[in-house]
Amino acid sequence: MNISNFINWSRENGIKSTASVDQTPYAGYGLFASRDTPESTVVVSIPQNLLLTSRKALQQSPRFSKPIFTYLSHKYNTTKDIQSIAESTDNERLILCLFLIYCKFFDTTTYWTPYIDILPTVSFFQENHVLFKPEYVAGTSLENSVRSKISNLQIEFESITSIQEDWICDMQFEMYLWADCIFWSRVVGIGGDEEEKEVSDKALIPFFDFANHSLESPNIRWQLNNGGIDLITYPNVSVNTNDELLLSYGSKPNQELLFLHGFCIDNNTEPSRFMLPLLPFFSPMEQGYNLPKVQWLKQLSVKPNLTLVPHQLNKKEDPLAQCGWTDESIRVMYLVSLEEDIEFIMEDDDSITFQLLGKNIPSLTELEAAVKEMDIFPVIQLRVAMLLLDALEYHLHLNTTFVQENNETGLWKQANIYRSEERVTLETASQSLSTLRDELMQHPVVLSYLENA
Numbered sequence: 001m002n003i004s005n006f007i008n009w010s011r012e013n014g015i016k017s018t019a020s021v022d023q024t025p026y027a028g029y030g031l032f033a034s035r036d037t038p039e040s041t042v043v044v045s046i047p048q049n050l051l052l053t054s055r056k057a058l059q060q061s062p063r064f065s066k067p068i069f070t071y072l073s074h075k076y077n078t079t080k081d082i083q084s085i086a087e088s089t090d091n092e093r094l095i096l097c098l099f100l101i102y103c104k105f106f107d108t109t110t111y112w113t114p115y116i117d118i119l120p121t122v123s124f125f126q127e128n129h130v131l132f133k134p135e136y137v138a139g140t141s142l143e144n145s146v147r148s149k150i151s152n153l154q155i156e157f158e159s160i161t162s163i164q165e166d167w168i169c170d171m172q173f174e175m176y177l178w179a180d181c182i183f184w185s186r187v188v189g190i191g192g193d194e195e196e197k198e199v200s201d202k203a204l205i206p207f208f209d210f211a212n213h214s215l216e217s218p219n220i221r222w223q224l225n226n227g228g229i230d231l232i233t234y235p236n237v238s239v240n241t242n243d244e245l246l247l248s249y250g251s252k253p254n255q256e257l258l259f260l261h262g263f264c265i266d267n268n269t270e271p272s273r274f275m276l277p278l279l280p281f282f283s284p285m286e287q288g289y290n291l292p293k294v295q296w297l298k299q300l301s302v303k304p305n306l307t308l309v310p311h312q313l314n315k316k317e318d319p320l321a322q323c324g325w326t327d328e329s330i331r332v333m334y335l336v337s338l339e340e341d342i343e344f345i346m347e348d349d350d351s352i353t354f355q356l357l358g359k360n361i362p363s364l365t366e367l368e369a370a371v372k373e374m375d376i377f378p379v380i381q382l383r384v385a386m387l388l389l390d391a392l393e394y395h396l397h398l399n400t401t402f403v404q405e406n407n408e409t410g411l412w413k414q415a416n417i418y419r420s421e422e423r424v425t426l427e428t429a430s431q432s433l434s435t436l437r438d439e440l441m442q443h444p445v446v447l448s449y450l451e452n453a
């Protein structure tokens, strides 16, 4: 019923299509070819008036936009030009999410209702999205990202609902999470003009957004057409009646697919990165140089994580890079491991000057060059390897602690694909680090350092 309403609405509003929207066995709805279609042929054509942008949402009704203008006036502390602030690309996500909530829960008679009616529901995401089930990624490096996203959304939600006006008063956090899931799993960047902030960059596109993802064998792609959008078969790819029409959402690692969409791809060739929190290496904070080291890193705007990219053996010369650590992570770990010959000078403007062997070190790159010149460089490398080994063992333990072998439900199964991939990354890096540690333990510089210690 909902589907036929939606199809009628699509036709009445100018969508031309030789495709149908139907249930798939694995991903809710999908798009299917209704006839045999040759290569490079338009299968769906969506006119500009059906691209749902924040600007269109704001034009929908004063009841929707008035509380939003009130909120934005508070947020930006101005009543001037609030319409253009609302329409700016900075607020596109916010406006579109609030509009989804408005149409779904507060006014089910808008122009967009037939579309909103067939979008995945709150209960769908409660079962199938990590924003509703952060415990499914517990012990993996995605857990931090998911939990910090939830708390950021909570802060944003409380700030919006604090204005206590009309429908906004009755908004619940669950609705806000739902809208965020819908937004990020369907939004399309249609390329607004950076210079002209009022031009919309993001759109929700009915019909188009029922196309599911295939990394290896997509058979359709999209292109803009007079402000609207077309789905078109690839050159050299024809489709048969009832074939599912699949887009490529891009080469995304499972970490990103799970975070945004709630699914993973078996044997995904795009590697997920493991993010290791940096702060535990500086604990306790009052010890030695930990506090100035952290302040210096903040001054350089260094992110508070180390990054492990699955194995890049033979691609890099540095043995720590061969274990998978990014250049910045290695440089930061040199700083963590330095105990001797360093000094931090607090300047009058509260900035910190870092010196190694009496020489000013203004950046991490220069730190790396200076550390490599030190006589005890192999000792520093050994310290780094041992600290990282400890950290990886701890995270391997966390990764395996939360496994539920018998839970084969949809999202858990998807999260487990990612969890296993991360476990392999950690195990491989640990093995390489153990080998490096053993080699460094035999290094003459290390042996003489230990003898004299």
Ligand SMILES: C[S@@+](CC[C@H](N)C(=O)[O-])C[C@H]1O[C@@H](n2cnc3c(N)ncnc32)[C@H](O)[C@@H]1O
Pocket (backbone or CB within 6 Å): 026, 027, 028, 029, 030, 119, 120, 185, 186, 209, 210, 211, 212, 213, 214, 260, 261, 262, 263
């Ligand atoms: C743009 S929508 C596609 C339409 C969606 N299936 C629906 O029922 O509304 C993207 C969502 O479809 C699902 N999806 C797309 N491709 C998938 C795939 N290859 N495997 C599993 N789920 C997929 C995910 O839930 C994703 O967030």
